[in-house]
Amino acid sequence: MGVITDHLDLWGEAIGGTLVLFFGGGLIALVLGFIVGAMRVSPIPVARAVGAVYVNWIRNTPLTLVMFFFAFCVPILLRQRVDPIVLPMIALGIYTATYVAETIRSGVNTVPVGQAEAARALGLGFGQVMAFVILPQATRSVIPPMMSVFIALLKNTTVAAGFSVLNLGSIRSWLSEQGENQLEVLIWVMVIFVVLVLLLAWLQRILERKWRIAR
């Protein structure tokens, strides 16, 4: 326990860094992913194509490479310094947005066409069809896989360790400078992640059970 209790402030900062990356990246991913997901199911062929290219290309790019672009190349292009945690956060957001978009798209696709047709036959307008019939059903089938996306995001925050951001992934190098046992540090990091991930997975199971669709 000495590794933790002797450096409480550093551990606090590292967990803080991970949480900033997680929530910041998650917010960017949700907003961007929602826009791209909407583009991919829209009636506009150009928007669908743009969405498809974005999703396919970014998904086939290693996250490390996306972060490499943002952390090293963007400051050169902007010609100014940026807060070191911001760029990896944007990279995480842009990368995770593709998964959010795909989850939203497949969620919308699970709603049978007959549902919308029946709603229209009742005389509901577009907004009403969306608000009362389609979105409530789509949301329910989107939430469990969306939790998997966020579990993945949480684990992906460690990649920022390669780009000099203090988080749980890089606390090892900070503590090893102070002569701490690296094995012990890494095992504690692992334990924290396993606990956090199992917590999220447990939440996912509860939500899944609560919002199961009875069809």
Next chain:
Amino acid sequence: MSGSVLYDVPGPRAVVRNRILGAVTILVVLALFAWVIWRFAVTGQFSAEKWEIFGYTQIWVLIGEGVVNTLSAFAVAAVGALILGFVLAIGRMSEHAWLRVPIGWIVEVLRAIPVLIFMMLLYYGLPVVGIKMSPYWAVVIALIAYNGSVLAEVIRAGVESLPRGQSEAGYAIGLRKAGVMRLVLLPQAIRAMLPVIIAQLVVTLKDTALGFIITYHELLYVIKLLGSNAVYHSPLIPAAIVGGSIYVAMCLLLSYVAYIVEKRTRRSPKVVVVDTGEGEELTTATATIAARRGLGNNDASGL
């Protein structure tokens, strides 16, 4: 577009509106590209001296070595992950609780540990207790452990999606447990899950890039090396573009294989299509099970 739940066949006004929105989309994308190209031009990324480095054979040999290192880590990790996946899947489906329960825990824990942390544990952590290993093996072993546990879940999901009659018929003709698994269940499960399995291999390929962080000399490492070469005016952005394209091309190629297999699976009469009862059309057992369990594509890289 009669197949969508979201909108009806557009009328004249909707057609006009869609065209306007389409034009706006094109404008936004073009503006984004224009801005990037403008920044490139301003910071002198198009100058000949920044790209000069790619005129030398020696440099391409270096890049080639990076690609070979990436692919060799991927190849060993992929084979290892497949083997580990089978072992864990069969263990987790065992009838003996003393085998099933611990293996279930191992799979869950391995899936919960970020791959990078596992690599660091192998590369920086184990030397403390006297086990030294090259970055190559740290990358490979971490990838095998993580992807093997994910593949185990994929294979198990595939087996469990098969109708019970399959194994019952197997037992009825006198096969034993091993025979039922080997001759009846696994061949069908693998065929149904092949696209997800290949998609997971794409994740493996992407995750080899994490080796960069623990100083494995793979493609990204070479990019960084070339990019910070002051003799050639530190061409970081050109190097990232060249190396990044190679990475994306390799992953897209493998994803394309998964796509082809998926399409063939969908048509194949040999694959059991599970009736999901969820009103999903045109879906194989694969896609449904994967979506339900949040496997495959949702299990993003670097985890």
